[in-house]
Amino acid sequence: MPKLAREVYIAAVGMCKFGNYSKYGPPENMKTSRDLWLEAYIDLMDHMTNKVKIQEEVECLFLGNFSSDLFEQQGHLAPLMAELIGLTPKPAMRLEDACVSGGIALRQAVIAVASGFYDTVIAGGVEKMCDLTTAGVTDTLAAAADAIYEYPYGATFPGLYANIGTAHMAKYGTTERQLHCVGIKNHENGSLNPRAQMPMTIKDMMIKAQKKAEKRGKPIPEWEDEYAFLDDLSVNPMIAYPLRLYDCSLVTDGAAMLIITTKENAKKYTDNPVQIIGSGQGSDTLSLHSRPDRTGLLAARTAAAEAYKMAGIGPKDIQVAEVHDCFTIAEIVATEDLGFFEKGQGAKAVEEGITARDGQLPINTSGGLKSKGHPIGASGIGQIVEVFKQLRGEAEGERQLKDRPSIGLCHNVGGSGGSCTVHILKVD
Amino acid sequence: MPKLAREVYIAAVGMCKFGNYSKYGPPENMKTSRDLWLEAYIDLMDHMTNKVKIQEEVECLFLGNFSSDLFEQQGHLAPLMAELIGLTPKPAMRLEDACVSGGIALRQAVIAVASGFYDTVIAGGVEKMCDLTTAGVTDTLAAAADAIYEYPYGATFPGLYANIGTAHMAKYGTTERQLHCVGIKNHENGSLNPRAQMPMTIKDMMIKAQKKAEKRGKPIPEWEDEYAFLDDLSVNPMIAYPLRLYDCSLVTDGAAMLIITTKENAKKYTDNPVQIIGSGQGSDTLSLHSRPDRTGLLAARTAAAEAYKMAGIGPKDIQVAEVHDCFTIAEIVATEDLGFFEKGQGAKAVEEGITARDGQLPINTSGGLKSKGHPIGASGIGQIVEVFKQLRGEAEGERQLKDRPSIGLCHNVGGSGGSCTVHILKVD
Numbered sequence: 001m002p003k004l005a006r007e008v009y010i011a012a013v014g015m016c017k018f019g020n021y022s023k024y025g026p027p028e029n030m031k032t033s034r035d036l037w038l039e040a041y042i043d044l045m046d047h048m049t050n051k052v053k054i055q056e057e058v059e060c061l062f063l064g065n066f067s068s069d070l071f072e073q074q075g076h077l078a079p080l081m082a083e084l085i086g087l088t089p090k091p092a093m094r095l096e097d098a099c100v101s102g103g104i105a106l107r108q109a110v111i112a113v114a115s116g117f118y119d120t121v122i123a124g125g126v127e128k129m130c131d132l133t134t135a136g137v138t139d140t141l142a143a144a145a146d147a148i149y150e151y152p153y154g155a156t157f158p159g160l161y162a163n164i165g166t167a168h169m170a171k172y173g174t175t176e177r178q179l180h181c182v183g184i185k186n187h188e189n190g191s192l193n194p195r196a197q198m199p200m201t202i203k204d205m206m207i208k209a210q211k212k213a214e215k216r217g218k219p220i221p222e223w224e225d226e227y228a229f230l231d232d233l234s235v236n237p238m239i240a241y242p243l244r245l246y247d248c249s250l251v252t253d254g255a256a257m258l259i260i261t262t263k264e265n266a267k268k269y270t271d272n273p274v275q276i277i278g279s280g281q282g283s284d285t286l287s288l289h290s291r292p293d294r295t296g297l298l299a300a301r302t303a304a305a306e307a308y309k310m311a312g313i314g315p316k317d318i319q320v321a322e323v324h325d326c327f328t329i330a331e332i333v334a335t336e337d338l339g340f341f342e343k344g345q346g347a348k349a350v351e352e353g354i355t356a357r358d359g360q361l362p363i364n365t366s367g368g369l370k371s372k373g374h375p376i377g378a379s380g381i382g383q384i385v386e387v388f389k390q391l392r393g394e395a396e397g398e399r400q401l402k403d404r405p406s407i408g409l410c411h412n413v414g415g416s417g418g419s420c421t422v423h424i425l426k427v428d
Numbered sequence: 429m430p431k432l433a434r435e436v437y438i439a440a441v442g443m444c445k446f447g448n449y450s451k452y453g454p455p456e457n458m459k460t461s462r463d464l465w466l467e468a469y470i471d472l473m474d475h476m477t478n479k480v481k482i483q484e485e486v487e488c489l490f491l492g493n494f495s496s497d498l499f500e501q502q503g504h505l506a507p508l509m510a511e512l513i514g515l516t517p518k519p520a521m522r523l524e525d526a527c528v529s530g531g532i533a534l535r536q537a538v539i540a541v542a543s544g545f546y547d548t549v550i551a552g553g554v555e556k557m558c559d560l561t562t563a564g565v566t567d568t569l570a571a572a573a574d575a576i577y578e579y580p581y582g583a584t585f586p587g588l589y590a591n592i593g594t595a596h597m598a599k600y601g602t603t604e605r606q607l608h609c610v611g612i613k614n615h616e617n618g619s620l621n622p623r624a625q626m627p628m629t630i631k632d633m634m635i636k637a638q639k640k641a642e643k644r645g646k647p648i649p650e651w652e653d654e655y656a657f658l659d660d661l662s663v664n665p666m667i668a669y670p671l672r673l674y675d676c677s678l679v680t681d682g683a684a685m686l687i688i689t690t691k692e693n694a695k696k697y698t699d700n701p702v703q704i705i706g707s708g709q710g711s712d713t714l715s716l717h718s719r720p721d722r723t724g725l726l727a728a729r730t731a732a733a734e735a736y737k738m739a740g741i742g743p744k745d746i747q748v749a750e751v752h753d754c755f756t757i758a759e760i761v762a763t764e765d766l767g768f769f770e771k772g773q774g775a776k777a778v779e780e781g782i783t784a785r786d787g788q789l790p791i792n793t794s795g796g797l798k799s800k801g802h803p804i805g806a807s808g809i810g811q812i813v814e815v816f817k818q819l820r821g822e823a824e825g826e827r828q829l830k831d832r833p834s835i836g837l838c839h840n841v842g843g844s845g846g847s848c849t850v851h852i853l854k855v856d
Contacts, residue, residue, distance in 0.1 A: 115542065
């Protein structure tokens with residue numbers, strides 16, 4: 001089982017505001033992946049405790065990106081992103097494993113520093129998705145599934161995760177209401193995140209829908225509560241049973257980056273760097289239909305086992321986690337794969353509020369991919385930004401957990417579970 | 429300057445026959461990237477000195493691939509390729525830096541093993557290019573250039589390297605005849621490589637053109653020699669001055685893989701593993717027009733400096749090299765960037781036969797990207813396969829150098845020089 005030969009720390013983090021910066025929207029709102037990457041860099045520099053000239057320190061860029069090729073007709077993104085922040089002619093490379101591209105970029109950065117090969121590197125991620133049509137985005141995301149045996153037969157990602165959803169419902173009795181609970185919780189968290197793409201609670205959305213009806217002179221719909229709102233097919237249409245529109249994460253433009261370094265170097269940046277005590281990665285068949293069981297992800301269990309073993313701790317020690325909620329069912333499955341709850345108990349846990357901000361184990365305090373947004377290659381890095389802030393007591397406003405956690409976990413999945421990374425963070 | 433904390437060895441290599449396996453060709457000749465990858469695996473197993481069950485040994489897959497997204501509408505390729513060779517659920521990731529995707533996959537594998545994080549991994553590469561039209565391939569390759577400032581203004585890759593060519597001609601007096609020398613030499617080498625896509629000498633091509641004319645009842649063209657043939661625009665049209673059709677490398681489907689491991693583990697596989705004594709990587713501006721000088725590549729000089737320093741040797745110690753001849757001018761520039769020849773002397777060196785198989789420093793004995801083929805993500809790994817064989821005296825037939833070399837180098841470039849890796853190999 002791999003070990004980290006020396007301690008690895010996160011010295012600083014930065015991210016842009018996740019959002020829709022389409023070139024087809026208002027011109028003043030248009031942003032390219034270059035703009036987003038530079039905003040993440042400025043955010044990192046602005047919030048660095050001690051100002052360090054990183055161009056003198058950083059030796060390599062590990063960049064997570066799913067498919068700038070298909071989204072922007074731009075491959076070879078890493079040297080470009082290195083150039084923009086003054087790293088030329090240092091090594092720069094892109095890492096790709098679909099939605100876990102950010103997670104594997106971080107893992108390679110961790111290995112490189114732990115090994116002593118480099119002392120200081122940047123692990124970053126960027127994705128610019130909103131310049132394509134909805135059909136174009138669906139088509140591009142489908143490239144993360146099997147292009148011979150899945151997509152040509154109509155299996156898009158909502159369909160694949162719906163399949164995981166129905167399997168989980170059939171085996172464990174998971175309900176649509178429990179799926180709603182995930183969305184309600186994550187939007188409630190995201191509403192407190194200034195960098196979230198959709199910082200609105202589901203109740204906000206309900207009120208917005210009522211106001212819209214009023215403005216149009218139509219009858220104002222009356223919903224008993226958020227659950228009734230989410231059950232209403234006229235506002236929350238079915239995408240692939242049991243997943244509705246609000247069970248899906250967002251299509252997002254975004255970028256994020258981390259300074260990964262040694263314990264000694266980290267002191268130049270800050271007095272309280274965050275240590276990465278565990279890193280795990282696993283894979284599985286690319287096709288969902290090739291797996292014997294669809295109620296959990298082998299890649300996630302493999303990654304978690306490696307990360308826990310490396311860290312010398314178990315699921316009970318985790319005090320906060322960001323998990324890959326690309327769909328609401330994915331969060332439930334994740335909390336089981338990570339061992340937070342018994343198999344089949346994840347849905348009950350969210351329903352009972354155990355994973356809420358004031359619960360026993362807060363999950364996705366950032367709002368998750370559901371509310372904060374899911375700019376594929378940047379998502380895994382964005383998760384680290386949130387846990388870094390929670391561990392240092394720096395999450396903005398109400399979002400900061402009252403009992404500041406000292407150990408947190410990030411779980412990032414690629415495709416329908418073909419790849420997964422798990423990282424465990426700790427602060428003294 | 430990074431160091432390798434422990435020795436790293438190549439224990440076994442495999443590659444498929446590079447070629448055009450288009451789905452639009454004869455059905456019996458059609459191959460997917462999955463087929464090519466499995467052929468590389470079978471080649472590796474067939475030629476492994478001692479048969480080792482690699483599924484029990486290999487801990488991670490580092491996969492080089494430029495753009496299966498655009499070529500095959502297939503992202504998330506690494507777990508799929510891992511699955512095909514029985515590695516699931518082990519970590520698998522894709523690395524991308526345009527045409528140096530194979531080179532950076534190898535470098536990450538080297539770092540992972542040197543660090544002690546893993547003991548045995550696979551560094552591989554695959555690309556399936558021939559299912560697109562010529563226009564589609566040009567369009568896809570252009571994604572390795574700047575998608576905002578280069579391609580929209582008509583700068584395709586022949587155009588970018590033509591720009592390097594004219595700069596080199598203007599500054600150093602390099603001639604079109606000298607460019608022809610590169611092609612003649614590499615096709616002569618490639619004609620001896622059973623895995624080459626176009627195993628023909630330029631003289632073979634000349635004779636073929638004459639026979640074709642004869643068959644059609646047209647006047648048989650008389651060319652004095654290969655140079656006259658290559659000067660004839662009717663058979664070798666201008667693509668972008670000074671680069672003609674036969675100055676360009678091939679569009680290729682192919683795959684290759686290497687077992688990278690520790691000295692101790694390598695003994696299980698073979699008595700004469702090849703050591704990687706140096707690894708270097710550099711970057712440059714993505715856009716060619718942003719660079720102060722276009723007669724050489726900063727990324728290549730940076731990568732070479734790191735690799736030489738790590739190996740504790742210099743250019744004079746290299747006895748054989750595979751360099752990135754995506755265009756004939758690129759080989760000339762490479763031999764200067766690597767310090768084999770003084771700046772401006774590379775063209776003269778090839779003309780004088782110094783880089784021929786029987787010359788002082790044989791370059792591209794495999795046939796290079798020019799004759800062996802250039803399946804982007806696999807090219808950098810394919811280079812290693814050749815040098816591995818030359819160092820072990822295992823190159824097929826006449827291709828094997830008479831004085832078996834003991835130190836060799838591989839130079840792999842991305843885009844117009846936005847990225848580069850250099851690896852130095854040694855055998856006892």
